[in-house]
Amino acid sequence: MTLFSERISLLLSQKKLSQKELALKARVTESAISYYVKGERVPRGEVLSRIANALNCSTDYLLGNTKELSTSNGSEPLQYLQRNLSKLDPEQLKKAENILKAAFDDLFEDEEE
Amino acid sequence: MDKPDFASSYSKANEILVISNIISGFPYSALDLVKEQSEIKCRTFKKALEYGVDISTFGSESAVIFEYGGKSIIFYDDEKPMSHVKFSIIHELGHFVNEHKFSKKDSKIYGKYEVETNYFAAQLLMPEQLLREIQNRGMRITHQFLQEHFGVSHQAADKRKKTLAKTNIEWRSRMEQEYDDIIILKYAAFLDKICPVKNEYDFEDEYNRQLERNSWC
Numbered sequence: 001m002t003l004f005s006e007r008i009s010l011l012l013s014q015k016k017l018s019q020k021e022l023a024l025k026a027r028v029t030e031s032a033i034s035y036y037v038k039g040e041r042v043p044r045g046e047v048l049s050r051i052a053n054a055l056n057c058s059t060d061y062l063l064g065n066t067k068e069l070s071t072s073n074g075s076e077p078l079q080y081l082q083r084n085l086s087k088l089d090p091e092q093l094k095k096a097e098n099i100l101k102a103a104f105d106d107l108f109e110d111e112e113e
Numbered sequence: 114m115d116k117p118d119f120a121s122s123y124s125k126a127n128e129i130l131v132i133s134n135i136i137s138g139f140p141y142s143a144l145d146l147v148k149e150q151s152e153i154k155c156r157t158f159k160k161a162l163e164y165g166v167d168i169s170t171f172g173s174e175s176a177v178i179f180e181y182g183g184k185s186i187i188f189y190d191d192e193k194p195m196s197h198v199k200f201s202i203i204h205e206l207g208h209f210v211n212e213h214k215f216s217k218k219d220s221k222i223y224g225k226y227e228v229e230t231n232y233f234a235a236q237l238l239m240p241e242q243l244l245r246e247i248q249n250r251g252m253r254i255t256h257q258f259l260q261e262h263f264g265v266s267h268q269a270a271d272k273r274k275k276t277l278a279k280t281n282i283e284w285r286s287r288m289e290q291e292y293d294d295i296i297i298l299k300y301a302a303f304l305d306k307i308c309p310v311k312n313e314y315d316f317e318d319e320y321n322r323q324l325e326r327n328s329w330c
Contacts, residue, residue: 079180079215081208081223083172096170103164104181108154 003064005039011055012037025054056105078104115221117228118211120289125210126236127292131299138303139238140264143202146237151209153178153185155202161188176201178208180215196266200234207233231272239263239273242296245282247308262307 012022019037023030028047035041036051042063043051052059060066078097088096130136135145144155158168168188171177175198176189187205189198207230208215214222244254252258254277259270282290297304 076182077216080171080177081213081215081226083177088170088172093171096167100161100166100179101181103161103166104179104184104186107156107161107164107166108184108186110156110160 002039002042004042004062005037007062007064008051008055009037011057015055017055022051022054026050056109115225117225117232119229119232120286122207122211122229122233123236123241123289124291126207126233126240127289127296129210129237130240130296131292136237138300138306139262140199143199143206147187147202147206150206151185153187153206153209155187155189158188158190158192174201176205178205178215185209194266196260196264196269199264200238200266200269203234203237204230207231232276235269235273235276238265238269240296240300241277241280241282242293243300243304244273244277246297246304250304250308250310252308 011017012019017025019033020030023033026033026047027050028043032041032043032047036043042048048059048062052062055062058066078101129146129150133146133149135141135149147153147155161168168177169190173188174190175193176187178185178187187202189202189205191198193201208226211226211229211233213226213230239259248254254274256267256270256274259265259273260267263270265273
């Protein structure tokens with residue numbers, strides 16, 4: 001088993017996705033995904049990045065170049081227009097921002113209202 | 114405050130009015146429009162609370178856009194009145210469409226942004242061209258009319274009436290007028306429904322008038 005196949009299997013089980021669902025999301029064939037999971041092949045370029053997008057992680061993580069799941073390691077700023085109405089002092093605001101950052105990807109992926 | 118770029122906000126709203134498949138009449142779904150026009154996701158304040166995030170602490174009243182790691186979410190408070198929330202969601206979309214820099218902490222720039230996005234939202238929800246056409250057809254634009262046929266709040270209707278009274282279509286540049294005809298054409302069915310054209314060409318009447326004109330010579 002390659003590191004790639006380990007990581008893709010791990011993410012599939014964490015996200016409770018089937019190979020078929022991943023294939024659909026990443027626009028690749030189901031049999032290709034099955035090869036990747038078994039460790040018989042490793043995708044490159046475009047396909048790799050589509051799989052990383054579908055699994056919400058970086059390509060480097062999938063390939064085993066980094067242990068960080070995502071390229072954003074939390075140091076990236078949360079961008080929004082600060083309203084003067086904010087009830088929080090700067091320290092509390094920072095805390096609230098961090099909570100939102102941690103939940104951001106899940107909220108983005110959460111099913112439609 | 115820097116001068117708001119009204120012309121750009123106006124043109125961007127007009128482009129959407131022309132190309133959108135979601136908008137074929139008024140009112141329409143702001144959520145569907147955001148989905149059609151961008152990759153932005155819309156989530157309720159309640160949904161954020163499920164994840165332990167209280168969006169209202171960031172100081173927004175009914176909607177706010179966040180960008181993080183290349184993804185954007187508009188959070189909106191679906192407990193506020195529908196007409197109010199709709200305006201706010203389109204207002205937030207306006208920040209994105211007008212390419213406002215979210216990182217700016219300067220309150221002067223913030224003021225300029227807010228004016229531009231309010232103008233953008235007003236134009237998308239109550240297009241000036243349609244209102245002028247309705248006036249040309251002899252109907253008065255009242256608060257109630259705007260609220261009823263365009264699904265906006267009293268506050269938005271009030272503001273729209275005031276800006277409409279202050280502007281004149283003839284002051285608009287050729288670039289700003291670029292989409293006027295096509296907008297009227299696209300929403301003709303909507304216009305005819307809420308404000309049918311009276312005085313259709315009356316052949317007999319015109320014939321009698323011509324007879325009278327002939328008698329003048």
